[in-house]
Amino acid sequence: MTEPKAHRRIIHVDMDAFYASVEQRDDPALRGRPLAVGGNGRRGVVAAASYEARRFGVRSAMPSVTALRKCPDLVFVPPRFDVYRAVSARVHEIFARFTPLIQPLSLDEAYLDVTRPLRPYPSTTALAADIRAFIRAETGLTASAGVSYNKFLAKLASDYRKPDGLFVITPDMGPDFVASLPVEEFHGIGPATAARMHALGIRTGLDLRGQSLSRLLRHFGKAADFYYGIARGIDERPVEPNRPRRSVGGERTYEADIHDWPAARGCMTALAELVWGRCQTRRLTGVTVTIKVKYNDFRQIVRGRTEAEPVRDAADLAHRAINLLAPCFPVPRGIRLLGVTVSGLRQGEEISSPRQLMLFSQGM
Numbered sequence: 001m002t003e004p005k006a007h008r009r010i011i012h013v014d015m016d017a018f019y020a021s022v023e024q025r026d027d028p029a030l031r032g033r034p035l036a037v038g039g040n041g042r043r044g045v046v047a048a049a050s051y052e053a054r055r056f057g058v059r060s061a062m063p064s065v066t067a068l069r070k071c072p073d074l075v076f077v078p079p080r081f082d083v084y085r086a087v088s089a090r091v092h093e094i095f096a097r098f099t100p101l102i103q104p105l106s107l108d109e110a111y112l113d114v115t116r117p118l119r120p121y122p123s124t125t126a127l128a129a130d131i132r133a134f135i136r137a138e139t140g141l142t143a144s145a146g147v148s149y150n151k152f153l154a155k156l157a158s159d160y161r162k163p164d165g166l167f168v169i170t171p172d173m174g175p176d177f178v179a180s181l182p183v184e185e186f187h188g189i190g191p192a193t194a195a196r197m198h199a200l201g202i203r204t205g206l207d208l209r210g211q212s213l214s215r216l217l218r219h220f221g222k223a224a225d226f227y228y229g230i231a232r233g234i235d236e237r238p239v240e241p242n243r244p245r246r247s248v249g250g251e252r253t254y255e256a257d258i259h260d261w262p263a264a265r266g267c268m269t270a271l272a273e274l275v276w277g278r279c280q281t282r283r284l285t286g287v288t289v290t291i292k293v294k295y296n297d298f299r300q301i302v303r304g305r306t307e308a309e310p311v312r313d314a315a316d317l318a319h320r321a322i323n324l325l326a327p328c329f330p331v332p333r334g335i336r337l338l339g340v341t342v343s344g345l346r347q348g349e350e351i352s353s354p355r356q357l358m359l360f361s362q363g364m
Contacts (some may be wrong), residue, residue: 007171009124011112012146012154012234013131015091016163018108019048019084023077025140033075038277040177045274047079051163061252063270081280084108087139094134100126103239107281109158113239125168132166135210149174153234155187174233178205186230186274191253192294192337193220205231248284249341250275257296257334261326267338268325272318275340276311285310285348289320292339293328299330300337311342 016023019037024030033054036046044064049328056071068074088107095102101113101268121127128145142164146157153169154325156177160167169177178186182204184194200219202208208231229235252271258264270293278286288305289311303324311317321340 004086005111006115006234007059008113008150010148010151010154011114011124011128011131012151012158013091013110013112013128013135014022014144014146014158014162015108015135016142016144017048017050017140018087019079020050020053021141022080022084022087024050026083027170030077031073032074034058034071034073035066035075035077036165037077038064039077039078039273040068044076045270047274049056055361062249064091066153075159079277081277083295084281087141091135092138094138097134098131099270100241101239101244102241106278110322111239115242125166128166132164150189150233151237151239152230153177153233156185159185159187164229171233176210178231179209180231182207188226188230188336190251192298193223195299196220245284245347247341247343247346248275248279248282249290249339250278251292251337253337254335256307257336258338259331261329264329264331264335264338265322265324268321268340269279269318271338271340274285275342276314276317278307279311279342279348283348284342284345285312286346287311287344288342289317290322290341290343291321292337292341293335294337294339295332296334296336303327306344310344310346310348317342319328 020035023035023037032052034056035050036053036058038045042065045058046062046067047063048059048060049058053071053074056089057065058071058074084107090101092104095112097158098117098119099112099114100245103111114124117127124147132143132145135141144158144162146154146160147168148154148157152178155173157167157169179351183189183197183202184191196219203213208227213224213228216227250271254267256335258267262330282305287310288304288306290301290302292302305320305324311320
């Protein structure tokens with residue numbers, strides 16, 4: 001008789017409103033107030049928002065002027081990446097007490113494979129609860145955790161009871177849990193892909209499960225296998241410690257299509273600022289800058305350039321991205337999405353120059 005396949009035990013830990021929570025922890029005057037970390041200038045971008053700000057619809061990657069319209073009492077503070085890195089290192093030290101199999105996704109979240117933990121526990125749920133308790137005791141911050149048998153479901157579970165929550169999706173629950181969710185809530189399906197799925201009549205996990213693999217391949221290419229699996233609660237991706245990062249990037253789908261050059265240049269500048277912030281959190285820079293332009297008919301172009309010197313700061317990244325964008329104008333149709341990516345990575349320096357700080361704290 002064949003033994004049933006043992007399920008993995010995966011935990012996804014996600015710090016709650018990490019940057020904003022650190023600022024509120026360190027400055028009691030900010031507690032309970034709607035707070036944004038980032039620049040409040042004309043082209044500033046929200047890097048993180050407190051839960052008080054999120055109630056007004058303020059989100060990370062949102063232009064600061066939009067955030068202020070949604071929440072006129074919003075308080076902006078400049079980012080302190082050295083502090084965030086130090087707190088993140090402390091959190092990862094806590095993870096390492098339980099398992100060597102840790103895959104960081106960013107400063108504030110990671111996957112842990114605890115199938116064979118370093119210390120015995122009656123359940124994975126109890127182990128996750130202990131991790132959260134240690135984080136609270138040693139950093140003064142809260143974290144949410146999701147427990148499941150694969151990475152996709154663990155990530156969904158950590159989002160399910162945020163903030164300061166713990167949720168478990170068992171193997172028996174997995175397929176039904178996925179079936180009831182809108183596809184736009186799936187980790188790995190962004191706004192543009194969700195819109196394409198909606199156009200095909202795919203609105204929930206159950207709808208996605210009803211699609212043949214051949215149809216998904218026709219419409220979504222190499223991502224089809226992943227979508228086919230997660231619709232059934234299947235995700236075989238391993239937790240990968242020390243996984244090398246190949247690029248740092250970001251993209252944004254705009255509520256209104258972009259048609260004119262000044263608007264596009266401003267949007268690209270704000271996006272470059274956001275991406276440079278992500279580079280700085282990881283102490284990375286790179287020699288290759290690539291942009292993506294997606295039009296309102298979903299056609300897209302990608303342009304990139306490699307230079308001898310790595311990107312120096314946010315202004316330099318914006319300059320390179322805008323130079324790549326310029327040949328696209330005048331545009332044949334409205335632009336619905338812009339993206340920028342830095343690759344050819346190497347270790348970078350801290351944010352230190354006035355020029356760099358100006359972009360993050362004041363905008364342009």
